[in-house]
Amino acid sequence: MIEVKNLRKVYCNEGVETPALRGVSFNIDGGEFLAIMGPSGSGKSTLLHILGFLDKHTKGEYLFDGKTIDDYSKEEVAHVRNRKMGFVFQTFNLLPRATVLENVKLPLLYSGIKESRWENLAKKAIDAVGISHRINHQPSQLSGGEQQRAAIARALVNDPQVIFADEPTGNLDSKSGQVIMEILQKLNEEEERTIILITHETYTAENAQRIIRLKDGEIERDKIVDHRRKADHYIK
């Protein structure tokens, strides 16, 4: 589903060129749970932005569902992000004055889906992450773990093929982090969604099936996780 060949990214800042990715190649199949690891500055966030159509690569090739970002107009890129991709961020990025329900509805606003269906779709997504009891709360009334679950519900609401999670447990305590990982695993296993997770913690990365390690913009190691962590025994 995702093909990356010799991908390069150079940032240009006031004439100074900074390479962030120096030729990265890998494939991701549909239904995979992949973790991208690396120290800060290794290019993992840059890679995620390119994979998520939030940024353009400089050289090389990136095919998503057989197409590159240049095959789409700006509007179509937004549409692909809206319908095929879901994003989960380290800092949750929920709208502060809106309720959980309103936050989860946000992607629907841009989806072209009839407004009469929004309520049901949003409730289904909120139910899937187990915070139905918090539906009318504002983010400030929720714990960090609950906020991140709301953010996952928002990523899920348009039924995307891929979920990009950028350090989703980075701002959470380990127990809440485990809950988030369990939800991601469940989405991967039960609904066969592709999950691409960015993290710098080996512990978290081992929840995935496969780990790509980046260092200085290059792949250091790409391997299947032997003893995959299962997060489910931590909760309930």
Next chain:
Amino acid sequence: MFKSAVIGLKTHKSRSILTILGIVIGITAIILVMSLGEGMQNLILSQIQGTVGSKVIEIAPGREPKGPTDFLSMFSDSLKQRDFEALMKKGNVPHAERIMPLVFGSESVAYGSETYQATLYGMTDAATRMYNINVGKGRFLTEEEIKSYADVVVIGSKVKEEISPNEELIGQKIKIKGKNFRVIGILEKKGQGMLIGFDETIIVPYTTAQQYILGIKYFNHIIVEADSEENVEKTVRDIEITLRNSHNITDPEKDDFNVSSQADSIETVSTITNIITLFLIAVAAVSLLVGGVGIMNIMLVSVMERTREIGLRKAVGATEKNILAQFLLESINLTIIGGIIGIILGASFSFITSLILSRVLAVSWAFVFPVQAALLGLGVSAFVGLVFGLYPARQASKKSPIEALRYE
């Protein structure tokens, strides 16, 4: 989309209120000016209509004033006795019901030790039917008194109060320019606010006024009443032809007189009040401009503050158009709310003003809710929101999602 715009505004309630203050003040001023302007116009028009009958035509010396210097010619002596006689010939102006020469000046009246500077009118007995003159006590001038240069006078209520507040004046002699005049009537009081009234006038036969008071041979005006409203226009033309003949004028451009009907006066008044209103609106519009700049300023701040929100919206699928529309809607919402508040305030102020004016001036100043002005105000405030919201909204829509998400 609209909802998310409203949510954004609620988030910064007090700031939003301060921001729209400029719009509120601008729209309030415009509504107030337009409403009061309309009220003033109605008042003046109703006074013209209430004082001068709609069939009345006024002939003044000098040509129709087109510039400041033309006003001087209004005091010329081009209207003479032979003009009056020419007009009186039935064949010349067949639809003239009544014709009256009019002379006027400012003269002091004395009774005992009291004096008063009054407006003097030399008229005929026809005046009561042409103007809305009501005699309260006594009677008006008679045809006989006009012909005989009689020393009689009808005085306005204010004049009576000033020179003899307590004493009965009918039948008494008062002095005008050293000459004794017998008071034969006192006019009904019209009220203070009236712009055109006879409260401060003294009315004598025009013959007497010309001969013994003003010492002139010409008329200041000649007033003609047509037999019906339909014939007013035709009568105006007949008068013009008659006077041109009498003055040997062939080129209408060289007329040394001008003829105007009530319709003309109404048009003049409307033009003047409209110009004043427009001028005041232009002043109020400056406040709208300032308000618009305020909106732009605060929208730019809002765009900066909500960079992360914009980034997030873009990440979850908002296009540039979506973001542009959202911020434009926010700014238009702001200005329309400001406009609505302004319309309510402006209409309220105008209502209160109309109450005060009708109390203080004792005139019937009708409150007019300016529907047109309200619609205009709404349109203008939406327009201001659109124009001054465009730049900030474009700034917002151009933000790159990753830059925006990284923004702290």
